[in-house]
Amino acid sequence: MRRLSAFVLLLVAIAVYGCSKPPVRCTSPEDNPRHHYLSGMELLDRGLFDSAAEKFSRASWCDEKFAPAHAGAAITVAIKGGDPLYQSYKGPDRNVAANEELKKAKKLSKTPEDLFAYRLASMRVATVLKGEDWLEDVQEHHKAAWKLKVDEGNLIFYQGRESADYFMGAAYLEAREFQKARDSFSSVLNSKKDGRWHGPSDKAWKRTDKMVRAISGITLGDVGKTIALRDTVSRADMAALLIDELKVDKLFMGRIPVKPKEARFVPHDVLASPFKEEVSSLIGLGVRGLEPSYDETTRANIFRPDEPVKRKELALALEDIVIKLTGNEKIASAFLGHGQSPFPDVAPSSSWYNAIMSVTTRNLMETELSGEFRPDDAVDGAEAIMAIRTLKHQLNIY
Template sequence: MLRLLLLGICGLLVVSGCTKAAPRCTAPEDNPLHHYLRGMEALETGKVDVALQKFDRSSYCEEEFSQAHSGLAITHAMMAKSQGDAGFRSVEAGRALDELKKADKFANTEEEKFDYQLARIRVATILKGEDWVRTAEGACREALDLKVDEKQLVYYQGKEAANYFMGVAYLESLQFAKARDQFQKVLDSRSNGKWHEKADRAWKKVDRIVRAMAGITVGDVGKKIAVKETVTRADLAALLVDELMIDKLFAGRVASQSQVQAMKPEFTPADMVNSPFKEEVATVMKWKVRGLEPKYDETTKAYLFKPEDPVTRGEMAFILEDVLIKLTGDSKIATAYFGQEKSPFPDVRTTSPYFNAVMNMTTRGIMEGELSGDFRVNDPVEGAEALLAIRVLKQKINIY
């Protein structure tokens, strides 16, 4: 009897040992791959909180699902970047690196390894730790060396994704020529892949930067502004002072050195007292650059510079026109196109306050309209556009 009881217990142990744990997620779409894909798509649109939920669910469904941890690594890196507090930023950065280790540990297929290497590139680019560019370059090489079935790359869809994100890394590190080469590789890989449109936009942006920098020495301020999607009033003041060197050039147009030394701005706007661009703004105010004057603020009842306000393309034309007038001494430029009956740009009427400036800039090739015919007068100026316009302006007036 005792023998039979022991045999029965052993049998139960064998059966229980062979029985798999019940799956945590059983609904058709409640699976780790589905949640991973939705999480990556959420990251594309900047919905970091949604991405975190999706990757957490993906990892819950399958704890050792490598791609879930790759997604979590990118998410925590983005969360670290958005943190203002150094302590919280460090915590999130640590979580990102921990998730990368898990993604590496659990990666079994070539496709999972590819996603892990892409996560390495992206995390390095976001966190910018020690020697981060070299880390991204190593990850890119390893990703491209993998023999993946591109049909199984459910999110990235092609190996050229590695070139795209390496291009982003080079752009972030201000290595513009290398960035352009990587984006070109994406464009050469296939005619209409997932990353083709983004790479095309990025290539055009970087190409403008490379052209803007050709033949001139661009300082650190210029390089950092070149990559910006929107140029602010403070940015433009810095470009005019540091890249165009208007203080030196304008001073050369004044006969008396004592007059130059006596010149100074009428006041320092309250919002510029602690600004890193305080001196540059003081310079443009000293020379009374039209379009970069302080603005009256109804809330504070004071004149402020508004350093973070974006500069539109119409305003950029207006500002550069004034610089051109001051440098050439030709006051007729300010009214050269007054009275013209028809505008070549559908979005800039002849009665627009920017019309004369737009015409002066476009006829001299300092700024360009679009293929559609519009000037995009109310669109914000990109950093690359601003840098290129300043370079052409230098050439037109033979500064060097």
């Protein structure tokens, strides 16, 4: 009888335990999955991947069935794999890990808002991993996100459906479909003036619009299209643009003495560069602003292929190319002797003043609305392409 009573009590205890809710792990006001997910997404956008991963992990620990945490984790794994600091995430393992997190995010989604986070995470992961037919995958998830009937007030991080258009634009930009990217960013700008994605879209639209204008009317090769996307153009990139896109080596043929290929000086710091041949050709042409310079540390002339090209250096190079192609040496001193500069940040006595005047009066380079030239700022890809495009048209080079 006692054994039977004990058995009955055990069954009752099991039943009570089975019906009870899982213990609450996170009890303080801000120690909750929504807060950790939002913090993780914000850290992710700031490039703090480890901290973001910790936040997503904490969100999942607080609530094992919180779908957005896995959506955020998927993006983190995908992006971390592209960083050389995270070699263990590279290759198939990274793809598998990111897709596993996406599967969990989809399976655990309980609301349209959860599914929206999953769809946008899928768009962002596909854009980073670039698997087979990746752009089509992004487009499908974009359409699916817009079909969801979400309460925008409950979109924890994204805050508005227009965020789908922003990341669609980012994908088109990665795919080098600049016109479609510009249209996507424009859709965001037309949807809300004070939304979370208005500022980033405005910046992206201006950059993309600049690219569209830069490449209109010219045919760019793969090198040019890749460089057009860059926020900064390196000296090696610029050499590649001038040789592969403008073809200055062929244009200079017969106009200036050029050293034969076997006699050219090749600095040791470009031997491993993917644009070694282009740099070597450019050095042989002696284009001002992009010459090798003496390095005190190595006690040798080096090219500094990875160093960003400054705007004043591009001005010197463009002016020198015009001089060499036209044979008009007077261009090099046409603006010397000015008592006052039209640029608040360029003195008429500076060594690059004449070059800056040459390129701005020929519309090869632009100033800010304030009139500043920003001589020491780095050249971006769209600006470099636009300069080459304008030079081609002015010199009737096709």
